[in-house]
Amino acid sequence: xxxxxxxxxxxxxxxxxxxxxxxxxxxxxxxxxxxxxxxxxxxxxxxxxxxxxxxxxxxxxxxxxxxxxxxxxxxxxxxxxxxxxxxxxxxxxxxxxxxxxxxxxxxxxxxxxxxxxxxxxxxxxxxxxxxxxxxxxxxxxxxxxxxxxxxxxxxxxxxxxxxxxxxxxxxxxxxxxxxxxxxxxxxxxxxxxxxxxxxxxx
Amino acid sequence: xxxxxxxxxxxxxxxxxxxxxxxxxxxxxxxxxxxxxxxxxxxxxxxxxxxxxxxxxxxxxxxxxxxxxxxxxxxxxxxxxxxxxxxxxxxxxxxxxxxxxxxxxxxxxxxxxxxxxxxxxxxxxxxxxxxxxxxxxxxxxxxxxxxxxxxxxxxxxxxxxxxxxxxxxxxxxxxxxxxxxxxxxxxxxxxxxxxxxxxxxxxxxxxxxxxxxxxxxxxxxxxxxxxxxxxxxxxxxxxxxxxxxxxxxxxxxxxxxxxxxxxxxxxx
Numbered sequence: 001x002x003x004x005x006x007x008x009x010x011x012x013x014x015x016x017x018x019x020x021x022x023x024x025x026x027x028x029x030x031x032x033x034x035x036x037x038x039x040x041x042x043x044x045x046x047x048x049x050x051x052x053x054x055x056x057x058x059x060x061x062x063x064x065x066x067x068x069x070x071x072x073x074x075x076x077x078x079x080x081x082x083x084x085x086x087x088x089x090x091x092x093x094x095x096x097x098x099x100x101x102x103x104x105x106x107x108x109x110x111x112x113x114x115x116x117x118x119x120x121x122x123x124x125x126x127x128x129x130x131x132x133x134x135x136x137x138x139x140x141x142x143x144x145x146x147x148x149x150x151x152x153x154x155x156x157x158x159x160x161x162x163x164x165x166x167x168x169x170x171x172x173x174x175x176x177x178x179x180x181x182x183x184x185x186x187x188x189x190x191x192x193x194x195x196x197x198x199x200x201x202x
Numbered sequence: 203x204x205x206x207x208x209x210x211x212x213x214x215x216x217x218x219x220x221x222x223x224x225x226x227x228x229x230x231x232x233x234x235x236x237x238x239x240x241x242x243x244x245x246x247x248x249x250x251x252x253x254x255x256x257x258x259x260x261x262x263x264x265x266x267x268x269x270x271x272x273x274x275x276x277x278x279x280x281x282x283x284x285x286x287x288x289x290x291x292x293x294x295x296x297x298x299x300x301x302x303x304x305x306x307x308x309x310x311x312x313x314x315x316x317x318x319x320x321x322x323x324x325x326x327x328x329x330x331x332x333x334x335x336x337x338x339x340x341x342x343x344x345x346x347x348x349x350x351x352x353x354x355x356x357x358x359x360x361x362x363x364x365x366x367x368x369x370x371x372x373x374x375x376x377x378x379x380x381x382x383x384x385x386x387x388x389x390x391x392x393x394x395x396x397x398x399x400x401x402x403x404x405x406x407x408x409x410x411x412x413x414x415x416x417x418x419x420x421x422x423x424x425x426x427x428x429x430x431x432x433x434x435x436x437x438x439x440x441x442x443x444x445x446x447x448x449x450x451x452x453x454x455x456x457x458x459x460x461x462x463x464x465x466x467x468x469x470x
Binding site: 162165 | 455458
């Protein structure tokens with residue numbers, strides 16, 4: 001299965017996970033947080049983002065293309081691993097496995113999320129506060145979205161850690177340990193922002 | 203005299219009462235089906251897995267009292283510097299020569315390192331690693347048609363540090379521990395990445411560092427590392443494998459940009 005270009009594809013996968021996909025996820029969760037200020041604030045923010053100049057270009061080149069590559073190449077990476085946390089139950093080995101589990105789950109979640117929002121918009125629906133409130137009124141959907149947000153923030157926070165290792169920025173065990181703590185803080189902050197926004201629709 | 207006698211008696215009593223149970227994953231040929239066989243041995247103070255395997259070889263009778271074939275395994279140095287006797291003991295890969303029986307819960311399970319092709323019983327073929335050493339040019343090239351003279355001097359502190367990396371015995375334990383070394387990938391494994399760092403550190407070896415990095419940037423190279431960091435936990439020699447990998451990540455990335463943007467001077 002492996003090919004000669006694997007090294008470059010891996011590096012590209014690592015880079016795209018942070019720039020632009022990771023930055024977009026953080027931005028998306030922050031914009032969602034307008035919902036905590038009420039439906040009107042959310043609709044204004046949503047309209048602003050949805051009516052940016054060159055929005056289709058921005059969507060394709062900042063979101064869809066990088067995300068598709070990161071997602072599908074990531075699934076390939078996830079299924080080439082033989083996880084062995086029962087043999088080595090170390091923190092990093094668990095993170096290794098969870099990164100792959102959340103990644104595969106996110107492919108399913110994001111596909112569904114895009115179908116429910118962006119594709120519905122293309123079919124004529126309005127993406128606004130009411131649309132999300134309708135979706136999240138279903139308790140199963142609320143649970144699914146909470147799982148999706150937590151998986152995304154985990155995958156991003158842990159991805160920041162492995163990005164810094166893969167690009168050779170953090171080499172010493174000490175620097176890697178400190179970035180582990182930093183990534184935990186990123187995870188907690190983004191999770192609070194994301195989940196608060198979800199409950200603002202309920 | 204009487205003290206000595208008591209000590210001998212105590213030892214004999216210990217030996218007579220205690221037994222050690224081994225469960226060994228056996229395989230008669232490279233292609234045949236593996237099976238488990240149990241052995242019960244008399245306990246001896248300070249016995250290790252190798253001495254137990256020698257005992258089984260001396261008297262190949264399994265726990266059911268049936269005569270069987272002796273268990274095959276590999277060994278050489280018996281002091282944890284050659285790597286030949288590596289196997290999976292109670293679920294974890296390590297050298298069997300330093301596996302003291304007292305330190306394990308029983309039954310003690312012995313398995314071959316199945317990341318590698320099993321030859322027979324506990325014997326595996328680690329040729330994959332030796333081939334990879336050739337690929338990464340894990341040597342300092344000094345042969346020529348005339349005397350090349352002395353190489354550049356290596357700073358003493360660097361030599362001491364590099365010595366730690368040179369302790370690698372190509373035992374294969376880190377490959378067995380790595381979730382990304384398997385049939386789905388051609389990943390050469392953590393030990394090999396660290397060897398590139400060792401030979402690129404050597405002042406004469408550094409003259410070919412771009413060639414070694416180029417190998418790491420091909421199929422089975424450093425791109426396959428997923429940072430589970432099991433290797434550094436598993437390494438019996440305490441080699442800082444994950445630091446080596448991160449260092450080689452930086453080196454290959456710099457090389458990648460050099461190759462694309464840089465001049466034709468690849469080495470420096």
